[in-house]
Amino acid sequence: MQSAPPIFQSVLADSKHTKQSTKTARTQVLAVFVCSTNRPFPPLLNWPSMNTAPLVPAEARAIVLQHITRHNSHPIDHSKALGRVLAQDVISSLDLPPFPNSAMDGYALRATDLQSAPQILRLIETIGAGDVATRTVESGTCIKIMTGAPVPAGADCVVMREETREQNGEVTFEEIAQPGQHIRPKGDDVREGETVFQSGTLINAAVHAMLASLGQATVEVTVRPRVAIVVTGKELVDVDAQLHPGQIRDSNSWALRGLVQSCGADVVSVLRTGDTQSEVEEALRLSATEADVIITSGGVSAGDFDPVRDVLLSQAEVHFWKVAMKPGKPLLFATLHETPVFALPGNPVSVMVGFEEFVRPALLKMAGRTAWKRVEVEAMLQNDLNSPSGRTEFVRARLEQSADGFLAIVSGDQNSGRLSTMARANALLEIAADVTFLPSGTRIRAKLLGGPEIGGF
Template identity: 40%
Template sequence: MTEFIAPPSCATAEPSTTLKVDEARKRILQQIDAIENWRKVALRDALGQILHEDVIAPLSVPPHANSAMDGYALRGEDLKKESTQLKLVGSAFAGRPFGEIVNSGECVRIMTGGMMPQGCNTVIMQEQAELNQDIVTLHGEHHPGDNVRLAGEDIQAGTVVLKAGHRLIPADLGLLASLGFAEIAVRRRIRVAFFSTGDELKSLGEALQPGDIYDSNRYTLFAMLTRLDAEIMDMGVIKDTPDAVRHALLHASNEADVVITSGGVSVGEADYVKKLLAELGEVNFWRIALKPGRPLAFGKIGKAHFFGLPGNPVAVMVTFYQFVQPALLQLAGAAYQPPLLLQAIAAENIRKRPGRFEFQRGLLRSNTANQLEVTMTGEQGSGILHSMSQANCFILLDEDCDGVVAGSSVTVQPFAGLI
């Protein structure tokens, strides 16, 4: 059943029906099933994609034992407590192995990455050896097995190297290349449509009239969705009329997996918006014990998931990162990862009243004692976007917190962990 709750003011006390942040996130994720469609992509195009299936290593890495440095390959049993002398019988380079058996009393000049010659299990670095014609004299203490990379030391053939649901990072591409994969199976990209509502909003390039403002929310949403590698459908600013909003919602829900709006439809300020959403889908209007971003709408219109975000710029970004992004990643087939949280020292007093979970914007850095320290980035109002532009983390203050004294420990969520 669709539940409608009138939008609260900032002074409104939190009612018992208000959801906590973790509970709201949990409820959303419980209703998100991953898409099943997948495709093969070239390895160079796989960055940021979600693996459709486990990746099984078809071979070992490295495929053969090799030298970890430039030096001399030999039999470990030939090492003596005192000076060891061996006869040089050949050389082994990376890609050009020594093709004969090395007998007792013999050694081979070997380069880093060179395949270990048959019979050899030890490499002595060149700085600890002296070559005189074809006789190599070893200096210092050595042990059998020194400076050798064993076959399969990195990866054993037949093992799972990456699991389904893993989001590919640069190191993964190198890992897959080392296993010989030219292409890989990934989930298809999710399609997200979004638009803003509000007669006061103007797109870039339009002249502002008295009372107008430029629409910034679509640009932050576009950027955040781009970093998630979604297929994006920017529908612009929609006129605040029943027909325009109905048409936009129907078109978006027919074309996309997810529909996101900012302003207007997010909390049903106008009666026709409530009626439209009730008519077209199943949408809940929630109050969340959250600042900024208390109102949130979530549900489905047709087959598309729907998120109605607040209109204030910072509230849009906070609610996106805390609720929408985890849902989109789960929809895309990624395994859910709890937010990365760190402890830092508050470099200044932080004001807060109990009641709501606050995401204040902060600048995280190391102090002179090499400790993590965080400062606020100025005014924290939900419409002050430059506080986000200057920040590199959220300062997390829970519902019971009534302020923080400078020097106290606080929890921070780095933006780097938000993709």
């Protein structure tokens, strides 16, 4: 594969890791060749120079979200809806439960028969869930009933079997009963005409189950965003490659794949390029033809081998370059042929923190979600913490539970190349730009990595 151009190498490598057939890999390479040599691309735009003063993270995020629009919707089968996002409100067409039913195993009877205890009633029938009683409960009688079975006509309460003794077709009741006891009324959970879920709801397991109960065989969901990943750096090799001097294994593409998928988006391509402008330009052009969003890593700072920045500054509409944050300051956001491009720095932690703060909210909005903010908890800092002045710092930390609440333990050296400290973290501590030191024991807000989103749009 050494004789193939770098962009071809990336497609071949990716097809290998995704266990695609040799035939499929050849098709992909052919597609790259056709796109790079025969297919005419729209002319790239030239934009004037821009103000490169770093933005504070909140300002940068606001600019990102201004340039992201929600996708259209399409109907899918209920069986495929788990993990998708509702594109319209779900209004119930029936009451749930659709009939009064027993909340437990026991005996259905008239409460007036148990105004005093003990009492003996005659057993006239037994019904289970899915059965309908053929007899009517009259004074002096009862019907044995299982959880979920419809309450028989004439009965207005259920007595659980643990409070009874059954013998020879008769049941002895030791306690008095109240009307409605242990009965789930019709519509107790959901009423007909009620808005059960709003547009933008993530279909988790519970929502998926509820949609089944409502008879939603077809579900209107937002189209999943398609994301292309471009990682730059001639030093990068495959996960199973033997390392030669100067080489490292590519971890950023794997981090980005997982992060993209966790947002409910699809990764449509992963390309790895060298450090020349021509290679980067080709990868970006190809990605823009098949993706709704492009994410790059590396090549965005101000060095001699930072072609992503140069290509985007000259050929795209750049909305901002540089954010006053650590890690991830040289982050660039642009639009290339109407496709949003997030150019993240190359250090592994910068990639993941930059994704968390800017790409994740954008993908969630595009996917139709109505919230992007992470859950935050208060924790007690367990380490002295120094932070740079003038930049918001996102500190990797591990939260642990104690008898007095959460403890925030810095997960290690905060160098942006220390991927292990991100792998050990389950939270980020956001340190304001004007704070340079926090002593151990400080109460601090910790943002959980993972879990539900609770607002933001």
